[in-house]
Amino acid sequence: MNPVYAPLRELSRSVRSGEVSPVKLAETFLERLETHGPKLNAVVTLTKDRAIRQAVRAEEEVKEGRIRGPLHGVPWGGKDLLATAETPTTWGAAPFRDQVFDSDAAVVERLDDAGAILAAKLAMIELAGGMGYRQPNASFTGPCATPWSPRHWSGGSSSGSGAAVAAGLVPFAIGSETWGSILSPANNCGIAGLRPTYGRVSRRGAMALSWTLDKLGPLCLTADDCGIVLEAIAGHDPKDRSTSKRLYRYVLKRDGLRVAVPKGVTDGVAEPVKRNFEEAMRVVEGFAEVEEIEFTEFPYGAVTRTILNAEAAAAFEEFTERGLARGLTAPECRYGPYAKTAVLAVDYLKALRLRERMARIAEDVMAGYDAVAAPSRATTVPRIDEEFRKSTPGTARDIMGALGNGVGLPAVSVPSGFDEEGLPTGIQFIGRAYGENCVLSIAVEYQSRTVWHKVHPERFTP
Amino acid sequence: MDSEAETLFNLVKEKYGDKIAPGELDEVRKAVEKIVETSMELREFELGNWDEPFSVFKPYRRENE
Numbered sequence A: 001m002n003p004v005y006a007p008l009r010e011l012s013r014s015v016r017s018g019e020v021s022p023v024k025l026a027e028t029f030l031e032r033l034e035t036h037g038p039k040l041n042a043v044v045t046l047t048k049d050r051a052i053r054q055a056v057r058a059e060e061e062v063k064e065g066r067i068r069g070p071l072h073g074v075p076w077g078g079k080d081l082l083a084t085a086e087t088p089t090t091w092g093a094a095p096f097r098d099q100v101f102d103s104d105a106a107v108v109e110r111l112d113d114a115g116a117i118l119a120a121k122l123a124m125i126e127l128a129g130g131m132g133y134r135q136p137n138a139s140f141t142g143p144c145a146t147p148w149s150p151r152h153w154s155g156g157s158s159s160g161s162g163a164a165v166a167a168g169l170v171p172f173a174i175g176s177e178t179w180g181s182i183l184s185p186a187n188n189c190g191i192a193g194l195r196p197t198y199g200r201v202s203r204r205g206a207m208a209l210s211w212t213l214d215k216l217g218p219l220c221l222t223a224d225d226c227g228i229v230l231e232a233i234a235g236h237d238p239k240d241r242s243t244s245k246r247l248y249r250y251v252l253k254r255d256g257l258r259v260a261v262p263k264g265v266t267d268g269v270a271e272p273v274k275r276n277f278e279e280a281m282r283v284v285e286g287f288a289e290v291e292e293i294e295f296t297e298f299p300y301g302a303v304t305r306t307i308l309n310a311e312a313a314a315a316f317e318e319f320t321e322r323g324l325a326r327g328l329t330a331p332e333c334r335y336g337p338y339a340k341t342a343v344l345a346v347d348y349l350k351a352l353r354l355r356e357r358m359a360r361i362a363e364d365v366m367a368g369y370d371a372v373a374a375p376s377r378a379t380t381v382p383r384i385d386e387e388f389r390k391s392t393p394g395t396a397r398d399i400m401g402a403l404g405n406g407v408g409l410p411a412v413s414v415p416s417g418f419d420e421e422g423l424p425t426g427i428q429f430i431g432r433a434y435g436e437n438c439v440l441s442i443a444v445e446y447q448s449r450t451v452w453h454k455v456h457p458e459r460f461t462p
Numbered sequence B: 001m002d003s004e005a006e007t008l009f010n011l012v013k014e015k016y017g018d019k020i021a022p023g024e025l026d027e028v029r030k031a032v033e034k035i036v037e038t039s040m041e042l043r044e045f046e047l048g049n050w051d052e053p054f055s056v057f058k059p060y061r062r063e064n065e
Helices: A008-017 A022-040 A048-063 A106-113 A159-166 A183-189 A223-233 A271-284 A300-315 A317-321 A331-340 A345-366 A399-406 A436-448 B003-019 B022-043
Strands: A043-046 A075-079 A117-122 A149-153 A172-177 A192-195 A215-220 A258-262 A289-293 A371-375 A411-418 A424-430
Touching: A008 A022, A008 A048, A008 A223, A022 A043, A022 A048, A022 A075, A022 A117, A022 A159, A043 A159, A048 A117, A075 A106, A075 A159, A106 A117, A106 A223, A117 A159, A159 A172, A159 A183, A159 A215, A172 A223, A183 A192, A183 A215, A183 A411, A183 A424, A192 A223, A192 A436, A215 A223, A223 A411, A223 A436, A271 A371, A271 A411, A271 A424, A271 A436, A300 A317, A300 A331, A300 A345, A300 A399, A300 B022, A317 A331, A331 B003, A331 B022, A345 A399, A345 B022, A371 A436, A399 A424, A411 A436, A424 A436, B003 B022
Parallel strands: A075 A117, A075 A172, A258 A289, A258 A371
Antiparallel strands: A043 A117, A172 A215, A192 A215, A192 A411, A371 A424, A411 A424
């Protein structure tokens, strides 16, 4: 059995049956990370010793007949904003390249408990993009490429998490999203990315960019894999007050699926993205009832942007006061934090007050639907060596991103095809709060009827 | 640049001017203008006195005490 590009259910079956040993799996993916990681700028630190230690333990447990769950013995990579004891946690930023914490992040602990094997800390945009980056070269490890083209960007800020999964360097990865940071790399790398409901996954030990917007979630080869990983990492954590006590179990809904499409959702969207979205919706119409909806005019973007600016300014206050931004990679990030301190307290509070209105609008419009569908991003994949506004200009407003992140709704992005340059496009399904199983049900059914997730970049295919 | 943006930009310059290169000041000015524009969008939306922020403060007390 070749474990590279194998879905998690298949890997899990092979580990359980003894067909594949966890040590062999770890060695295979460590070797791929070492060989291919630098070609993409996807890896910050290889956690080789830890991985082998964990793999040996997992293998002994298999021999004893103790299987912890579907991730037992499966290697993974974590965005380098997840704290790990022993190895550096750089937050993608040169000023933090030697930072070492004395304990693991909650999500790392949970995956340890599930028997998964941490193989690498993966590249990310410096400080998760909170300083206002405008180009791919905004990480001390260099711009991360999508495995589909060395000339194009992997997306961000969970750049390495997207690229490593798409190149088959790890079976799955964990990323984080404040606004777009899971869905963007999922889109650009042609894989699945799940942004869970805010509070579904503990943020303890993860770098804070915006306390009320940050979410952690999986990037995987398929939506089904995302559900498996989410079940392992979700759950209440008394040390993260935002976490929900609602139990999460990954269960698919098969019948009566209903999908809404916002009026004008493709206005201003690049032609190949629009074309693939429309084709994807024709597939969705084959198994779900599809209706058009309309979101009322509301300052969605202004609410989420103001919360993000104010919270990022506060989260990095000491960093800013000490002038450490000067050590960042992208020139625009070196002065980015200063303007954010100009958000007035009364405006931040106005945004928090409007947030409730926004949540009610979303719930009113989305009630009765399992998901709202939209293109994952409005443009095609940007070039790696240019500012985004030059390589992929566009006029579309990211209302679904502002709304979904602003009120903490789950969303999954899966590939919807390719453009003329052979670069992936994506479709996202956004759900009501705690509606991960609904969005996953749509995405899993969609992927059972399409082939995009089965196509892998040739130069990384073994 | 409107007077609010100008005032806020001068405040940022006063606080952090020693950390911002002269060539970067214009970019910081544009970013402050954008922040004020965004705030204006929020201010246009009327709310009532009773519309609270969507995060509720809860007094803290250790369990079992």
